[in-house]
Amino acid sequence: MAPIRSLDELAPGMSFDLGRFVLPREEVLDFARRFDPQPFHLDEAAARNSIFGRLVASGLHTFSAAVGHLIRSGIFAAVNLGAGGAELKWPAPLEPDTPVTMRVTVEEIRHSRSKPGMAIVKLRYIVAVERDGTVVLEVLAPHFMKR
Amino acid sequence: MAPIRSLDELAPGMSFDLGRFVLPREEVLDFARRFDPQPFHLDEAAARNSIFGRLVASGLHTFSAAVGHLIRSGIFAAVNLGAGGAELKWPAPLEPDTPVTMRVTVEEIRHSRSKPGMAIVKLRYIVAVERDGTVVLEVLAPHFMKR
Numbered sequence: 001m002a003p004i005r006s007l008d009e010l011a012p013g014m015s016f017d018l019g020r021f022v023l024p025r026e027e028v029l030d031f032a033r034r035f036d037p038q039p040f041h042l043d044e045a046a047a048r049n050s051i052f053g054r055l056v057a058s059g060l061h062t063f064s065a066a067v068g069h070l071i072r073s074g075i076f077a078a079v080n081l082g083a084g085g086a087e088l089k090w091p092a093p094l095e096p097d098t099p100v101t102m103r104v105t106v107e108e109i110r111h112s113r114s115k116p117g118m119a120i121v122k123l124r125y126i127v128a129v130e131r132d133g134t135v136v137l138e139v140l141a142p143h144f145m146k147r
Numbered sequence: 148m149a150p151i152r153s154l155d156e157l158a159p160g161m162s163f164d165l166g167r168f169v170l171p172r173e174e175v176l177d178f179a180r181r182f183d184p185q186p187f188h189l190d191e192a193a194a195r196n197s198i199f200g201r202l203v204a205s206g207l208h209t210f211s212a213a214v215g216h217l218i219r220s221g222i223f224a225a226v227n228l229g230a231g232g233a234e235l236k237w238p239a240p241l242e243p244d245t246p247v248t249m250r251v252t253v254e255e256i257r258h259s260r261s262k263p264g265m266a267i268v269k270l271r272y273i274v275a276v277e278r279d280g281t282v283v284l285e286v287l288a289p290h291f292m293k294r
Contacts (some may be wrong), residue, residue, distance in 0.1 A: 004154070037218055040229070051228050051291070059230065059245040060214055064207045071184055081198050082187070083206065085236040143157040 005095040007119055008146045010079075010106050013112055019104040020130055021069045023057050025096035031061040058095035062137045063088060066127050074075050080119075081144040094129070094136040102127050107140065150221050154266055157253050165206075165249040165276055168216045170204050172243035178208040203240035209284045210235060213274050215251055228265075228291040241276070241283040242273045249274050256288065264294040 031069060032041035039046030047055040063086075070076070075132035094100065107122040118143045127137040148164075151157060179188035183205035184231030194202040212232075217223070241247065255269040267289045274284040 003287045026201070033216040038224075038227075038229075060207075064211060067207055068182040068184070077194075080185075082185075083237075085234070087232070087234050089232040090230070 001073070001075060004076055004079050007079050007109075007117070007121070008145045008147060010145070012106050012108055012119060015103060015105040016073075016075055018069060018073050018075070018104060020099050020101050022099045023061060023065055023094065023096055028055075028061060028089060028096040031064075032058050032060060036060050054091050054095060056095055059088070059090040059137070061092075062090065062094050062127065063097040063139065066102055066125055066137055066139065070104060070125065073131065075104075076143070076145070079145045079147075081146055083141045083143045084120075088141050089138040090137045091135045092129075094127075099130040100127050100136060101130050119145055121145045148220070148222060151223055151226050153294045154226050154264070154268070155294060157256060158294070159253050159255055162250060162252040163220075163222055165216060165220050165222070165251060167246050167248050168212060169246045170208060170212055170243055172239065174273065175202075175204045175208060175243040178211075179205050183207050184212075192203065195229065195254075199240050201242065203242055206235070206237040206240075207283070209274065212260060213249055213272055213273040213284055213286065217251060222251075223238060223292070226292045228293055228294075230288045230290045233286050233288040236285045238282045238285065240275075241274075246273050246278050266292055268292045276290070284285050 002059060003046050004010060029042060029098045040050035040052050040056060041058045103126045105124045107124050108118045112118040122142050125137070125139040126135060148154040176189060187197035187199050187203060188205045191202050250273050252271045253268060254271050257267045259265040269287060269289050272284070273282060275282045
């Protein structure tokens with residue numbers, strides 16, 4: 001997949017398959033210890049008694065790993081200036097060591113009137129379990145991008 | 148601040164001061180390397196040429212650290228079952244080693260009809276620079292909570 005060289009190469013509806021990634025169990029536990037130390041992210045026995053029924057990754061971890069995967073793909077490296085926010089949904093939990101796929105779609109492009117050559121590009125990221133397509137993360141994020 | 152023992156102790160408008168935390172420079176760099184390896188989060192010289200003008204923490208890091216701070220406060224430990232999503236805004240970037248304060252407010256409580264004793268509690272988290280009050284993170288997150 002060739003990196004985007006300018007905002008002008010993007011159009012609403014364009015979609016990018018970013019391949020797969022996985023959250024290894026040790027990283028799930030390490031992330032949870034630092035940023036989301038709740039029993040259902042840390043302890044198998046406690047997780048069995050939670051609403052999840054088993055140990056699941058912190059949604060923060062799923063989100064962070066998805067962004068990391070997107071950044072490392074390099075697809076928007078030449079045009080992305082940063083994101084001002086994000087709407088997140090975690091429709092289903094993600095278990096450790098479960099391969100997921102990621103797709104990014106251009107939802108909307110709003111050109112700046114005050115800053116020519118810049119736009120807010122709304123990207124939707126969908127992360128789904130490879131095995132059965134269960135969506136575990138959906139993000140809608142406005143990215144500032146440039147020509 | 149006494150931990151909440153039941154959903155019934157919460158009411159819209161209640162607000163909790165969670166004190167302060169800080170993102171040390173080394174952790175900012177470590178987080179960015181793993182999850183958000185963009186020049187303005189990793190390299191001082193590159194950051195000077197970015198729209199931020201200096202090295203700033205990944206918004207993912209600010210968000211993750213804020214959730215970690217909330218979880219570690221223990222305030223909702225007995226009632227929180229998890230969150231199904233979140234709306235995030237990063238109104239301003241956060242520099243490393245800059246103390247921030249955090250406040251959580253109960254925005255709305257919607258009791259479940261199908262599951263008595265459970266509700267969706269919308270919490271707003273505000274993280275602001277202690278020195279001047281600049282808001283660096285605003286989150287609105289629906290938490291499942293129980294009696």
